[in-house]
Amino acid sequence: MGLQEYRCPCCGGSIEFNSSIGKMKCPFCDTEFEMESLKDLDQALDKEEPESMTWNSYEGQSWSGEDMTGMAAYHCKSCGAEIVTAETTAASACPFCGNPIVMMNNFAGNLKPDFIIPFKLDKNAAKEALTKHFQGKRLLPSAFSSQNHIDEVTGVYVPFWLFNSGADADIRYKCTKVRRWSDADYNYKETKYYTVLRSGSLAFENIPVDASKKMADDLMDSLEPFKFEEKKDFMTAYLSGYLADKYDVSADESVERANVRIKNSTIQQFRSTVKDYDTVETENSNIRLRDGSYKYVLLPMWILNTSWNGQKFVFGMNGQTGKFVGDLPMDKGKFWKYFLLYFVIAAVIVFIIAYLLMNK
């Protein structure tokens, strides 16, 4: 059994047992420690387990001959996208880069999606949402919204991995409560040190991570959330009229993004239970995933591409909820006009107040 070394929370030095006072004492800053508190801390540290972020393996479903009947696959020679759709849907341009796409001779599938969320909103709703997206943006160049011609509005089923997992966590915080007072000669600052321990569990459901290299991760993240209770078992018929991208980012490659989100939210959730301290510092956190599994799904997105002043702008609309996102350009002239306007108004008001106060 290894020797447990205690560190003084006040100065970080190694503390040791002082036989004359019968307590642990820091030889550097002379802080004394109650043996009972250290015994409780010892017991808690013994229980801490190593972190583990592993997921169960995924078998996935293969395409059957029946599934593949009536499907067409296209290849974009420009960006490498492989797009799947119903044979009846004419596809001529790549939804990601806008270049022409060609039909492939045979459809070689990877995995068959487990679920799909069908489109609820149509192309017109996407165009209306774009107009609405421009409204109220005071720094948007007028020419961008008035001359803007969206090159292509495409309904795409984007491949996602959906992660489900339980998480157990042990988190240790170093906390302080500070009290200050004074007498005639001195100012006093009393700092009480606490070790705060929290253990528990929580579960995550349907964390989506996009499985397409062509779709920007931040754009896809911004289109969340989806109503996963409306998901359906995959059927080829849902692809009619839309394009579907095939995944080119494996679940193993995507898992890190899910892990980061789980870890951050777990830490935040546990942190919300540490209250009434003046300072809280996380000393150690161990998060262990439990029953981690994932599914392959297709989610509906309207993708709108446009170019302006040689720059490409991509907008996206959640095809289920209608959430619309996309960064817009800024008119620098308008920016400085507003800056000057706000500066003049604020400066005049502040000048009057400052003048009146100083010449009372």
Added chain:
Amino acid sequence: MEFVYPILIAIVVGLIIAFVLTSGLRAELKSVHQATQANIYIKQGSFKLSNEQDLYICTKVDKTAKPKPQQQQQR
């Protein structure tokens, strides 16, 4: 001279206010952000604490002398 300080204050505060307000207008143009959390995907009612301990470790008191008034020092 009575205008100098109010003018200086007005310029500094005016610049700060203009910067804050125009930053707000710039932020309106940005709607794409990377997600770093999964709070909305926490299963309702799944968060349970099995251990909740707040262990008092020690107290440290720092004492600093108040500066003496100048008159007392001169006497």
